[in-house]
Amino acid sequence: MDFIHHWIVNLGVDADIAIYFSTTLTIILVALLCIVANFFTKKIVVRIISHMVSKSKFKWDDVLLKRKVFHKLSHIVPAIIIYYFAPTFPRYQHFIENGANIYLIIVGLIIMSTALDAFNDIYQTYEISKIRPIKGVIQIVKIVMGILGIILIISILINKSPFILLSGLGALSAVLMLVFKDSILGLVAGVQLSANDMVRVGDWITMPKHGADGDVIEISLHTVKVQNFDKTITTIPSYSLISDSFINWRGMQTAGGRRIKRSIFIDVNSISFCDNEMINRFRKIQFLSDYIDERLAEIEKYNETHHIDRSTPVNGRALTNIGVFRAYITNYLNHHPGIHKGMTLMVRQLEPTEKGLPVELYCFTNTTDWGEYETIQGDIFDHLFAIAPEFDLRIFQNPSGHDFKSINNEMKRLTTLEH
Template sequence: MDFINNWIFNLGFEGKTGQYLAAAVTILLIALICIVANFLTKKVVVRIISHMVSMSKFKWNDILLKRRVFHKLSHIVPAIIIYYFAPTFPRYQHLIESGANIYLIIVNLIVISSALDAFHDIYETFEISKIRPIKGVIQIVKIVLAIIGIILIISILLNKSPFILLSGLGALSAVLMLVFKDSILGLVAGVQLSANDMVRVGDWITMPKHGADGDVIEISLHTVKVQNFDKTITTIPSYSLISDSFINWRGMQNSGGRRIKRPIYIDVNSIRFCDDEMINKFRRINFLADYIDERLVEIQKFNETHNIDRSNPVNGRALTNIGVFRAYIKNYLLNHSGIHKGMTLMVRQLEPTERGLPIELYCFTNTTDWTEYETIQDDIFDHLFVVAPEFGLRIFQNPSGHDFRNLNGEEKEMSAVGNE
């Protein structure tokens, strides 16, 4: 500063004009030094570091470059230069040093934030990231660092120790809890979700209350994003997964089988005993030949043992078309290539309703793929709807317009015959 003052004085500038001109030249000189230092840091030092990192075989090095951690770190150099040139202006030294310190704090927060983002990107390259996501933890760390940074900046502006400010936070705890309510709830929910392994990225979850039915694509501090099967995105508050119920289909996907649980409604008026003609017909069905022979021997033995008079079909035991149909369905499923044989498989009657007698299929496919599952299920029921009449059974459905038209046609024919 003395050198510049003397130089300005030698040029003929004196008094306050010379002082202002010397200060302006000094500021320009410091600004020029900062620009050159920043340029050299970015173009030389950072470029050398970037080249060395890009030549490395580790993927995390490329992630650090992508997040521009080293580029943001270069902004610290001008702040350091300004800080050490502050004594050049004794009257404003404290103000300049405070400004430089605040700038350093902000730059450091930006650099740490970028480093944390890079760490999260690196963590996501490992399989454990799907089981234990840490995005919520990263966001909490960022919030804590931001609070610390704000406290340090305020302490610099007030020229007070940051510990004095921290001691006053107790009185503001209620306000802070209100302001950061969602963050606190999200943190608690994130810890519980992770500790109990309730949901992972990639899980298929269903939550009708929030209109969610799809795959989890992101778990953060405040929200869980679900991509529905129609490609829409549903955002659910993290704490809702703790306070409300939802379905996680991961167990089904891991089991290797997906459940089929669907009934066929049979018209009860079509259920009857099997006569000899029906029994002979059933014997020619591949899945029933052995069953018919075994059941007939068992039934005959039972009736003979108990001296039952079979002249009346009500007495004793006999085959029914609905019982044979159930046996056929079970054997058909046991021989179906798309049904999992190691899981529960049964065909059962449910309580009769106004829609008829429900015959429920309860089994599992050997795939969890949605498209393949639906194809297998459709093929099974297509077949059963077609073969049911072969057993003398009618599938129940409510009368349609076609049924009423046929009924009217039959009545007209009967009236015409009567008139003749």
């Protein structure tokens, strides 16, 4: 500035007026220098770095480039230039230096935040990110950096040491606890979820209280996002997964089999002992031929051993159509290609109800795919509903309009015949 001032005075300009001219020219020159430096950094240095990154075999530097970390670094250069030119304006040096420092802190926070986002992107390319997500931890780090940045900016503005402000935070702890309640709860919940491996990205969870039934797509500091099967998104507070119950279907997916647990209701009035005609008919069924022979031999041996009088079916042991039907279902499931043979498989009777006798199938498919599971389950019950009459069994169903209409037509027919 002194050089410019002398140069202007030598041109014949008044000394007092020359001060204003020299100050204005100096400001313009510094501004031009900042613009040129920023342009040089962005257009040349960053372009060279981008070219080197594109040629590199590593993937992490591509993420940094995509997040524009290098571009944001260019904003530091003008602030450094302004800071070092501050002594040129002695009267305003303190304000210029403080402004430059505050600007550097803000830019530094933005760069670190972007770098953390880039680190999270890189981390998500590894399988461990589904087991141990770090987005919540990164958000905590951002909050801490933001608080420290604010403390530094305030300390610069009031010209006090930041340690004085930090020492006063104890008195504000209650306020901070209130303001950051969700963040603290989220942090604690995130640590528990991660430490206990309760939920991962990609897990299928069910939480009726929050209307969630789908796959976890994101675990953050405050929330867990679930994409439901109808493609809607449900956002659940992280601490709700700790305080409330939910179902995680990961065990089913890992085991490789999905459970079928469904009953067929049999009309108890259709249950009866098997006569010779029924037994001969059942012998022709592929899944029952060996079973019939083995059971008949066992029953006959038992009755002979205990001298049972079989002149009445009440005495001794005998085959029933419901028992043969259960044996058929068991053999049918054992030979079904869609049923997992290494998991529990049984056909059992439950307690009779006003709807009949429940015959429950309890088994597992050999796939966890939803569509394939429903197809296998549907095919099995389609077959069983169709095959039940072959065992002289009736499937229970509440009377429908068609049933009442048939009864009414039959009554009319009988009335007509009587007359």
